[in-house]
Amino acid sequence: MRRLRAIFLTPAYTVTVGLFLIPLAIILVYSLLSRGAYGGIVFDWTTENYRRLFDPLYGAILLRTVVIAVITTAICLALGFPLALFISQSGARKNLYLQLVMLPFWTSFLVRTYAWMFLLRDTGLINTALQSIGLIHEPLPLLYNDGAVLLGLVYGHLPFVVLPLYATLERMDKSLIEASADLGAGPWTTLFTVILPVSMPGVRAAALLAFIPSLGAFLTPDLLGGGKTVMAGTLIQNQFTTARDWPFGSAVSLVLMAVVMLMVWRVVRTKGEGLV
Amino acid sequence: MPLTPVLELANLGKEFPGHYALKGVYLAIDTGSFFALLGPSGCGKTTTLRLIAGFEEATTGDIRLNGQSILHLRPYERNVTTVFQSYALFPHLTVRGNIEFGLRRRGIRDTAKPVREVIELVQLEGKEDRLPAQLSGGERQRVALARALVVRPDVLLLDEPLAALDPQLRKQLRAELKALQRRVGVTFVFVTHDQEEALSMSDRIAVMRGGCVEQVGSPRDLYSAPATRFVAGFLGAVNWVDGSGVRPELTRITRELAPPEVRTFPGRVESIMFLGNLVHVETRLTSGERVIAEVPAGQSAFAPGDCVHLWWRPADELRLPQ
Numbered sequence: 001m002r003r004l005r006a007i008f009l010t011p012a013y014t015v016t017v018g019l020f021l022i023p024l025a026i027i028l029v030y031s032l033l034s035r036g037a038y039g040g041i042v043f044d045w046t047t048e049n050y051r052r053l054f055d056p057l058y059g060a061i062l063l064r065t066v067v068i069a070v071i072t073t074a075i076c077l078a079l080g081f082p083l084a085l086f087i088s089q090s091g092a093r094k095n096l097y098l099q100l101v102m103l104p105f106w107t108s109f110l111v112r113t114y115a116w117m118f119l120l121r122d123t124g125l126i127n128t129a130l131q132s133i134g135l136i137h138e139p140l141p142l143l144y145n146d147g148a149v150l151l152g153l154v155y156g157h158l159p160f161v162v163l164p165l166y167a168t169l170e171r172m173d174k175s176l177i178e179a180s181a182d183l184g185a186g187p188w189t190t191l192f193t194v195i196l197p198v199s200m201p202g203v204r205a206a207a208l209l210a211f212i213p214s215l216g217a218f219l220t221p222d223l224l225g226g227g228k229t230v231m232a233g234t235l236i237q238n239q240f241t242t243a244r245d246w247p248f249g250s251a252v253s254l255v256l257m258a259v260v261m262l263m264v265w266r267v268v269r270t271k272g273e274g275l276v
Numbered sequence: 277m278p279l280t281p282v283l284e285l286a287n288l289g290k291e292f293p294g295h296y297a298l299k300g301v302y303l304a305i306d307t308g309s310f311f312a313l314l315g316p317s318g319c320g321k322t323t324t325l326r327l328i329a330g331f332e333e334a335t336t337g338d339i340r341l342n343g344q345s346i347l348h349l350r351p352y353e354r355n356v357t358t359v360f361q362s363y364a365l366f367p368h369l370t371v372r373g374n375i376e377f378g379l380r381r382r383g384i385r386d387t388a389k390p391v392r393e394v395i396e397l398v399q400l401e402g403k404e405d406r407l408p409a410q411l412s413g414g415e416r417q418r419v420a421l422a423r424a425l426v427v428r429p430d431v432l433l434l435d436e437p438l439a440a441l442d443p444q445l446r447k448q449l450r451a452e453l454k455a456l457q458r459r460v461g462v463t464f465v466f467v468t469h470d471q472e473e474a475l476s477m478s479d480r481i482a483v484m485r486g487g488c489v490e491q492v493g494s495p496r497d498l499y500s501a502p503a504t505r506f507v508a509g510f511l512g513a514v515n516w517v518d519g520s521g522v523r524p525e526l527t528r529i530t531r532e533l534a535p536p537e538v539r540t541f542p543g544r545v546e547s548i549m550f551l552g553n554l555v556h557v558e559t560r561l562t563s564g565e566r567v568i569a570e571v572p573a574g575q576s577a578f579a580p581g582d583c584v585h586l587w588w589r590p591a592d593e594l595r596l597p598q
Contacts, residue, residue, distance in 0.1 A: 178331050179364035181351040183427065184381030193377075197368040 031250035039244035049251035058235070058252070065232040066259075068146070069214035072153040076161040076210040077203065079154070084165035085195065088172075101162050109156060113223050116152055117143060120224070144226030152220040157210040164209060168202025169195070204267050212260050232256050282307040282463045283328065283431050287337035290323050297323040299487040300337065305431070305465060305480075310457050312466045312474040314510070315484035321467045324484075325433050328465065329358050341430055352381070357424035359434040363416050365408040371395075371419050372404040378427040394426040397456065413441050414449070421453075425460060434466045438473060450476050471511050475499065483507045501595065508594050515567040517541065526592040529557055529569035529578070534587035543567060545582040559586060 034044040052058065087097045104112060119125050122139035130136045142148060176198060180190040196203070218233030227234070232252060239249025281304035290298040298320040305311045313321040326332045328339055330351035338345050346354050357378065365374050375394060376387045384390070395401055398418040408416055417437060424432055437453070438446045454477045457464045468474050474481050475495040482492045483506075491503040502508035505521070514521040534540035541561045549556040550573070557569045557578050567586050578584065 173362060173364060175360050175362055175364035176366060178329075178351070179358070179360060179366070180377075181331075182329055182356075182358045183378035183423065184352045185377075186350075186352055189381065194366060198366070200368075 027250045027253055030247050031254055033247050035245045035247050039246060041246055046247075049248045050255075052248060053251065053255060061230050061235050062232055062255075064230075065215060065256075068150065068153070068229075068231060069211050072150060072157060072214040073207050073210040075150070075154045076157050077165075077207060080158055080161035080165055080206065081196075081203070084162050084169055085191075087162075087166050088169035094170075098163075098166065101159050101166075104155075104159060110219065112155075113152060113219060116148075116155070116224060120148055120151075143224065144228055146225070146229050148224040149221045149229045149231075152224040153214050153217060156217075156220060157213060160209040160213070161206040164206045165199070165202050168199045168205075172198055208264060208267050211263065215260060216256060280307050281305055282342060283465070284340040284343075285324070285328075285337065286340070288324070288327060288334055288339060289336035290320075290327060290332060291335040296335075296487055298327070301484075301487075301489050303482055303489065303492065305463060308461050308463055309479040310454065310464045310466065310477055312468060312478035312481045313484060314468055314471060314474040314481050316469055316510070318486075319484040320487040321469075321484050322435060323487075325358070325435055325465065325467050328431070329356055329433055330354050355427075355430045357427060357429040357432055359417075359420045359424050359432065359437045361435045361437070361439055363408075363420040363440070365416055365419055365423070367408055370405050370407055371400060371411070374408070374419055374423050375426050378423060382427060390426050394422045397425070397460070398422045414445050417441065417449070421456070425462065429462060431463045431465055434464060436467055436469070438468075438470075446473075453477060475511065483510060485510075503597060505596060508596065513568060514594065515565075517561065517563075517565050517567060521594040521596075522588045522592055523594070524556065524568040524570040526588050527567060527569040528587050529559070529571060529584050530587070531582070531584060534585050538587045538589050539593075540585055540587035541567070543584055543586050545578050545580050545584055547580055548578060557584075559584060561586065 030041055031049050032045055032047065033041045034046055034048070036042050053062070083101075087094055087101070090097060117124070120142040121127070122141075122143070124142070126142060127136070127139040131139065172195070176194055177190055180194045181187075185193065216233045217231060218237045221229045221231040221234050222237070225231075225234075236249050236252050236256070239245045239252065243249075283303075283305040285301050285303040288298060288301045288303075289296065301320070301324060313324055315321050323332065327334050330346070330349060330353075334347060339347055341354065341356065346356075366377065369377065372391060375391050379387045379390060391404075395404060398421055400415065400418055400422065403411065403415060408419065411419065417440070420437070438449055441449065450473060466474070466478065475498075478495060480492060480494055481498055483490045483498065485506055491498060491507045493501075498507060499511050502511065505514075505516075508514050508521055513524050515524060515527055528534070528538075541563065543559040543561040545557055545559050546566075547558045549558065553573055555571055555573050557571060559567050559569065561567055569586060
C-alpha cells in the first residue's frame with residue numbers, strides 16, 4: 001500500500017518540485033543579487049531590488065494592477081453569476097450552454113486577443129461599421145486604453161468564473177429555492193437571501209480564479225493597452241526583456257506571488273468548501 | 277369535526293412531457309383536519325402537493341383555498357407552506373434565522389414572540405443559534421415544521437416528513453405530529469407511501485393510484501370497507517380466496533374442524549414468521565391459494581407441514597362494491 005502510494009505520487013512530486021520549487025528558489029536568489037550590465041546577474045548580494053518597489057512609480061503600478069484586477073473580478077462575477085444561474089436552471093440544454101462557455105478555449109488566447117484588436121482599432125470592424133452608417137465621423141478611441149484592457153481581462157477570465165459558479169449552483173439543493181418561495185419570498189429576495197449566500201464558497205473560488213490571473217496578466221495589457229496601461233505583469237516582462245534587470249524582475253515577481261498566496265490562503269482558510 | 281373545506285381540488289390534472297401525472301382529481305379537505313394522500317411512488321401524490329404549493333402549474337382544473345381559486349397565484353403569494361422531504365433548511369441561517377424567514381417576508385418586524393412560541397411548540401429551546409448542520413435529523417425536521425407553522429398558513433403541506441428518519445424515531449414522531457396538529461389546529465395535508473403512517477395519524481385518507489384517487493375515507497372505513505382490491509391490499513395484507521378477501525388478523529387457524537356456520541378451508545402450514553408479539557402462519561390451501569393467519573405469539577403451536585383448517589366468519593370478509 002505504501003509503495004503503491006509512493007509510485008503514484010512520485011511523478012507529481014517530481015514535476016512540482018523540479019519545475020516549480022527549483023525555479024522559485026532561483027528567482028529568490030536572483031532577486032537578492034545585482035543586475036549585470038547586459039542582462040543576467042552579478043553575484044553581489046543586495047536588498048536594493050526590494051527597496052526599489054517602494055519607489056512611488058512602482059507602487060503606483062502595483063496599486064493600479066490590484067485595482068484593475070479587482071474591477072475585472074467584480075465585472076466577471078456580475079456577468080458570470082446570472083449566466084451560471086441561468087445555465088444551472090436550464091435542464092436539458094445545460095450541456096449545450098456549457099460547451100458555448102468553453103468555446104473560446106478552442107483557439108489560443110493570443111489569437112483571440114489579436115481578434116479583439118481587429119475589432120477595436122481605429123480602422124477596426126466596430127469603428128468602420130459605425131462610420132459607414134454615419135453614427136460617428138471620427139473613430140472612437142476603443143483600443144490602447146484602460147477600458148480595452150479591462151474588456152480583454154473580463155473576456156479572458158469570464159469562463160473561469162462561470163464554471164465554478166455553475167458547479168456550486170448546480171450542486172445547490174433546488175428545494176431551497178422552492179422553500180424560499182414557499183415562505184413568501186419573491187424571486188429577487190430569494191436570489192439575495194438564499195441563492196447568493198448559499199453559493200458563497202463558489203463565489204469566493206470564482207473570484208480567486210479571476211483575480212489571480214488578472215493580477216499577473218501581461219499579454220492583455222501589452223496588446224490591448226498598447227503598453228500605456230502598465231500592470232505588474234508587464235513590468236516584470238519588461239525587466240526580463242527590454243530593461244534587462246533580472247534581479248528587479250525577480251523581486252517584483254516574488255512580491256506579486258506573495259500577494260496571491262496570501263489571498264489564496266485567506267480564502268481557503270475561511271470556513272466552507274473553499275476551492276471547488 | 278369542522279365541515280367547511282379549506283381546500284378544494286376540482287378536476288385537477290397535470291401533464292408532464294410524455295405522461296399524465298395527475299388525471300382529474302377531486303378532493304375536499306376539511307378545515308383543521310389531518311388529511312393524508314397515500315399511494316405508491318408515481319401515483320401522483322407528490323405532484324398534487326406541488327400543485328397546491330404552486331411549484332407546478334396545473335394542466336386542468338382548479339385549486340380553491342377558502343373558496344377562492346389560487347391557481348393564478350405564485351408560490352410566494354399563497355398562504356400555504358411546505359415541510360419538504362429533505363427539509364430544505366437554509367444552511368447559512370441559524371434555527372432562529374430559518375424560522376424568522378417567513379415572518380420577515382410577511383413584513384413582521386417583531387419576530388421574537390412568535391419565534392419563541394413556535395420553538396416551545398416544537399421543543400427546540402436552547403437550539404436557536406445552531407446551524408442546521410449542527411442538528412440531528414429529528415431536530416431538523418422540527419425546525420422545518422416550526423418554520424412552516426410560524427407564518428400561520430391556511431394549509432400545511434408535508435411531503436413524506438418522516439421518511440428521512442430512522443424507523444424508531446419515525447414511530448415516535450407519528451404521535452407527536454398528530455398531537456401538534458391538534459394543538460395548532462392548522463389543516464395538515466400529508467403525503468406518504470406508508471399505510472401505517474397514514475392510518476395512525478390521519479382523520480381522512482385519499483388513496484391514490486396512477487394519477488387518480490381510488491377512495492377517500494376515514495382510516496377505519498378504508499381498512500374495513502375498501503372500495504377496490506388495490507385499496508384493500510395497499511392498506512394491509514389480504515388473503516384472497518375464491519374472489520373474497522379477509523384480513524390475516526380475522527383469519528383463524530385450528531387443527532380441529534371449524535364451527536359449522538363459518539367459511540372453512542383445509543390447508544398445510546408452509547412457514548412461520550415470528551414478529552414478536554404476533555406470529556404470521558403462512559399456509560397453502562389444498563386449492564392452491566396462499567393464506568396468512570395472524571395469531572398471538574403465545575397461541576402459536578404450529579410448525580411447517582402441519583395440516584390445519586383455516587376459517588373466518590362471513591361477516592369478516594371485505595365486501596368490495598362491484
